[in-house]
Amino acid sequence: xxKLVKVTDTQSLPPGSAAAFDVEGNRIALFNVxxxxxxxxxxxxxxxxxxxxxxxxxxxxxxxWHGAEFDLTNGSALTPPAFEGVKTFKVVVExxxxxxxx
Ligand code: FES
Numbered sequence: 001x002x003k004l005v006k007v008t009d010t011q012s013l014p015p016g017s018a019a020a021f022d023v024e025g026n027r028i029a030l031f032n033v034x035x036x037x038x039x040x041x042x043x044x045x046x047x048x049x050x051x052x053x054x055x056x057x058x059x060x061x062x063x064x065w066h067g068a069e070f071d072l073t074n075g076s077a078l079t080p081p082a083f084e085g086v087k088t089f090k091v092v093v094e095x096x097x098x099x100x101x102x
Contacts, residue, residue, distance in 0.1 A: 002101050009096040013037070018061075020052035024102045028089055031056055031072055037093060038072040039100050041086035045077065051086070 007021050007030065018031040020042040029042035029052035038059070042050050049065040056062075059072045068082030075088040090101040 004092055004099045004101050006097045006099050007039075008098050010093065010098060011096060013098060016056075018052045018054075018056065020050055023100055026087075026089075026102055028100060028102075029061075030091070030098065030100070031061065033059060033072065037091045037098055039089035039091045040070065040072060040075050041088075043086070044068060044070075044082060045084040045086060046082040 005023050007023055013030055013032045015032050015034050020029045027042040028039050031038045042052050044051055044063045046066060046068050049063050051061050053064045054061040060069050061072055062069050066081050069078040070086055071078055076085040077083055092099045
């Protein structure tokens with residue numbers, strides 16, 4: 001059954017930042033884009049880079065290794081060399097707590 005797990009807080013993840021966390025067996029990348037938090041699987045489907053270390057432009061992240069782009073809103077792979085999307089996770093912000101549904 002899905003449950004909400006506190007992962008970090010809004011002070012630790014200010015707008016414009018990203019970080020990866022281990023949550024109940026999932027490696028999850030959180031991105032704060034202008035105050036909206038997105039959570040996607042951290043591992044690039046091409047060769048395994050950490051997408052939290054990628055470059056964010058709007059709601060798109062570019063993989064730091066070979067430049068595949070993913071949509072933060074739905075996890076879809078936008079450009080090669082990645083063809084498979086990543087999983088997304090629901091985010092709930094309660095007070096300062098950032099929680100993810102896993
Ligand atoms: S590991 Fe992400 S594009 Fe290659």
